[in-house]
Amino acid sequence: MSTNRKVTIYSSDSGATEISYSTMPDAEIDRRIAEYEKKYGMPLKRYNSGFSCDRAGHEEVFDQRDWETLTEERDDRRLPQGRRDDRAPAYQH
Secondary structure, eight states: OOOOOOOEEETTTEEEEEEETTOHHHHHHHHHHHHHHHHTSSSSHHHTTTTTTSSOOOOHHHHHHHHHHHHHHHHHSOOOOHHHHTOOSSSOO
């Protein structure tokens, strides 16, 4: 079973924008993950250990969720096909 990761962002300025992680090229995923690592100065796992939605602004909350979803998509693509079904999501609401 393949996961179809996508998010829809609503803005009063631009309306709805959909980001489809499942169709994003590997190079784009890697580039965006590297941008977040540079922006926040650390890998996602270390960043998440100190992240708090209560203290973060809107941009940081979006960045964290986008970064996490990009990382999940990259990691799922690296798993053998049969192992993907057994993997629980890293972030659950």
